Amino acid sequence: RSLCAPLLLCAPPPSHSSPLLLCAKAVPAVRPACVCSAAMVLASAWNALPDLGIAAGCADTVKTLREMNKRQMLSQALALGLICSSALMIWKVLMLWTGSESPVVVVLSGSMEPGFQRGDILFLRLDEEPFHTGEVVVFNIHGRDIPIVHRVVRVHEDEGTGTERILTKGDNNYGDDRVLYAHGQEWLGREHIMGRSTGYLPHVGMVTIIMNDYPLVKFLLIGVLGLLVVTGKE
Numbered sequence: 367r368s369l370c371a372p373l374l375l376c377a378p379p380p381s382h383s384s385p386l387l388l389c390a391k392a393v394p395a396v397r398p399a400c401v402c403s404a405a406m407v408l409a410s411a412w413n414a415l416p417d418l419g420i421a422a423g424c425a426d427t428v429k430t431l432r433e434m435n436k437r438q439m440l441s442q443a444l445a446l447g448l449i450c451s452s453a454l455m456i457w458k459v460l461m462l463w464t465g466s467e468s469p470v471v472v473v474l475s476g477s478m479e480p481g482f483q484r485g486d487i488l489f490l491r492l493d494e495e496p497f498h499t500g501e502v503v504v505f506n507i508h509g510r511d512i513p514i515v516h517r518v519v520r521v522h523e524d525e526g527t528g529t530e531r532i533l534t535k536g537d538n539n540y541g542d543d544r545v546l547y548a549h550g551q552e553w554l555g556r557e558h559i560m561g562r563s564t565g566y567l568p569h570v571g572m573v574t575i576i577m578n579d580y581p582l583v584k585f586l587l588i589g590v591l592g593l594l595v596v597t598g599k600e
Contacts, residue, residue, distance in 0.1 A: 464490040466561035471504055472571030473515055477536030486570040490561025497521055497532050502563040507556055513560055516543055
């Protein structure tokens with residue numbers, strides 16, 4: 367019933383250990399660039415194993431590039447494109463299967479401690495089932511770029527229309543999230559919810575945080591991995 371049943375873990379009950387209002391922001395753990403990077407890591411790992419020395423590996427890469435003709439370059443470029451397109455197709459399939467536009471996200475801050483720590487990866491699913499108090503959801507407020515992951519503390523259903531409204535709060539926050547919502551907004555609607563948490567992996571998302579904090583690292587990683595795939599031997 368869950369997205370990743372073996373990884374289905376429950377967060378501890380809410381804690382009010384801090385009077386400060388924190389906001390546990392979340393970013394997609396696998397964006398198109400990161401998807402391609404991960405796919406290229408797997409594709410190039412086998413080819414890179416023999417090159418244990420950095421200097422020897424660089425020299426071998428330069429030599430391979432010089433020896434390649436146009437046909438070989440085109441073939442390797444097509445292989446790189448196939449890897450990236452396959453990874454993106456897998457991501458799209460996950461979106462359709464889970465019903466969430468971001469099936470995997472990374473927690474960026476500490477407002478959900480001790481339940482979730484910075485760098486934890488959350489697996490999301492979005493369906494038509496009603497929300498319940500205690501569930502952890504990821505939501506996005508209009509006008510904000512980064513989604514927020516917090517816990518549902520109240521659920522309200524309009525008697526006239528049957529519209530479901532929820533109120534959220536960070537486990538490590540003193541008050542609820544009304545101060546984070548848009549001006550005049552008291553509740554979250556289903557249209558604000560990106561998904562409910564069905565499982566998590568601790569600290570695995572720190573790589574994504576590093577690449578977000580230091581874009582140069584991300585571009586260097588993508589460039590190096592792309593070069594390894596292009597110059598990989600059959």
